[in-house]
Amino acid sequence: MKLGILISACIIAIITAGMVISLRGVVDGRTNYSEQKMLEVRSFANLRPLVEMGGGDASAQYDAIIAFYNDHRASLDTIDLVAAEVAEQCIDLIIAAAEAGTITSSYIDAKIPMRPMAAPDFGPAIETIVDVALKRAEELHLRDNQEHKDRGEKAAKAAFAIGVTLFEKSKRLPIRTMGISIMTGGGTLLFNWSGEGNEFANNVVAWTNEINDLIQNYWRGKSEVVYSLRLNTPDLRATIGDLIAYATLDKDVSWRIEATLALGRVKYMVGAGKGNNRAILSAIEKLKNDSDPMVAKAAAAADAFTREDVRSLN
Numbered sequence: 546m547k548l549g550i551l552i553s554a555c556i557i558a559i560i561t562a563g564m565v566i567s568l569r570g571v572v573d574g575r576t577n578y579s580e581q582k583m584l585e586v587r588s589f590a591n592l593r594p595l596v597e598m599g600g601g602d603a604s605a606q607y608d609a610i611i612a613f614y615n616d617h618r619a620s621l622d623t624i625d626l627v628a629a630e631v632a633e634q635c636i637d638l639i640i641a642a643a644e645a646g647t648i649t650s651s652y653i654d655a656k657i658p659m660r661p662m663a664a665p666d667f668g669p670a671i672e673t674i675v676d677v678a679l680k681r682a683e684e685l686h687l688r689d690n691q692e693h694k695d696r697g698e699k700a701a702k703a704a705f706a707i708g709v710t711l712f713e714k715s716k717r718l719p720i721r722t723m724g725i726s727i728m729t730g731g732g733t734l735l736f737n738w739s740g741e742g743n744e745f746a747n748n749v750v751a752w753t754n755e756i757n758d759l760i761q762n763y764w765r766g767k768s769e770v771v772y773s774l775r776l777n778t779p780d781l782r783a784t785i786g787d788l789i790a791y792a793t794l795d796k797d798v799s800w801r802i803e804a805t806l807a808l809g810r811v812k813y814m815v816g817a818g819k820g821n822n823r824a825i826l827s828a829i830e831k832l833k834n835d836s837d838p839m840v841a842k843a844a845a846a847a848d849a850f851t852r853e854d855v856r857s858l859n
Contacts, residue, residue, distance in 0.1 A: 571820040573784035578770050579791060586797045587759050589709075595735070595752050596702040598710070601646035607653070607671070610638050614670035621673050624680055632681035635674045636700045643703035653715045654839075659846045661810040662772065662858050665720060671711070675704045675727050683734060698738060704731030716839055718771075718803040722764070728756060767791065767800060771807050775814065785811065785821040789828050792840075802843045805832050809847025813855050 577583075613634065620627055627635075657665045678700050686697035704727055711724030732753055739746035770776070770783040771791065788811065791804035805828075812825045832844035 571818075572789075572824040573776075573786045573818075573821055575786040575790055576782055576784055578766055578783040579787040579794075583763060583767060584790065584795045584797075587763050588713075589752065589755055592751055592755060593748055595732075595748055596643070596706045596709075598706045599644045599646035603642050603645035603648055603710075604652050606638070606642035606645045607648055610642060610674050611667045611670045613638055614667075614674055621677060624673075624677055627677050627680075629681070632677050635678040636681055636696070636703075639675055639678050639703040639707055640699060643706035647710050648714050650714055650716050653711070653720055654717050657717050657720060659806070659839075659842055660854070661806040661847070661850065663719065663806075665723075671707070672723060672727060675707060675730065679704055679730050679734060686734070686738060698735070701731045701734040701738070705735065707731075716799055716802065718799045721799055722768075725756060725760065725764075728752075732756065771800070771803050776811070785825065789824060792828055792832060798837055798840065801835075801837070801840050805829070805840055805843040806847055808832075808844075809850030810855055810858070812847075812850075813852050 614621060617631060620631060621635075656667055657663055682697035682700035682704075684697075685693040685700075688694065708724045708726070708728030708731060711727065712721050713724075715721050715724070732749065736749045736753055739749045766783075770787050773783070776783050776785055776788065788804055788807060791800050792808055793801070795801050795804065808825050808829050812822065812829070829844050829847050833841055833848060835841045835844065
């Protein structure tokens with residue numbers, strides 16, 4: 546009799562625990578998308594500088610690039626049709642920016658809204674000016690005139706310098722990703738022109754390998770998690786647990802900011818489950834008091850993000 550009562554009590558306890566778990570829900574566990582190596586800072590600090598940059602403040606030169614794009618947008622957006630004199634001006638602009646020096650996080654990061662899936666206020670201005678300049682640089686380098694070849698190479702180096710600057714000085718992921726893209730464009734030309742066996746060529750190869758490793762083995766997978774509209778699907782096994790790990794544990798503040806903003810979007814994700822929803826809201830609340838002011842600002846933006854805001858992204 547006592548044994549029957551004990552067994553009944555255990556069954557009731559198990560059922561009760563199951564009901565509590567069902568009501569509270571569970572958080573999806575982390576996957577290899579957020580294993581420790583994915584949470585480390587990735588940089589190019591171990592590489593020798595590939596190009597020289599000035600030591601001053603280049604904010605005015607970057608403003609000039611943006612202004613030139615806005616003034617000539619109609620002719621610049623179709624790169625193959627850009628007039629030679631306009632393309633030459635683009636080269637002048639990026640060389641001036643590289644020679645002037647660098648920019649600060651406060652300068653460039655003020656140009657992108659603190660909201661999920663945000664793009665810089667200046668749109669494709671910097672990338673477009675660089676793309677036009679690089680196309681012109683490639684044309685110049687094909688000529689027999691050494692002066693033209695030198696100008697083409699100088700433009701490619703300036704583009705690479707701008708890419709490095711955006712990657713290293715910004716804390717916002719979209720701008721740093723833009724920097725990688727610009728580095729890749731300039732670096733590809735420098736790689737093609739550098740020959741083999743010399744010190745510069747070896748350095749170009751080292752940079753190229755590091756950039757490719759960062760993209761292929763780290764940032765591509767993390768971007769899928771942060772920018773995906775749905776998680777834990779047959780096509781993307783990453784989970785809410787991975788996204789929360791990026792927001793709370795990543796050693797690279799850029800990923801913490803972007804993942805925190807993404808939490809403001811996925812908190813409305815249909816079918817996420819009570820446990821995941823609770824974990825998302827809890828993470829946002831804690832991150833609002835984060836020691837990094839930009840992460841805290843991102844959390845406040847995520848907290849304020851509404852269903853209407855989510856619809857506006859579609």
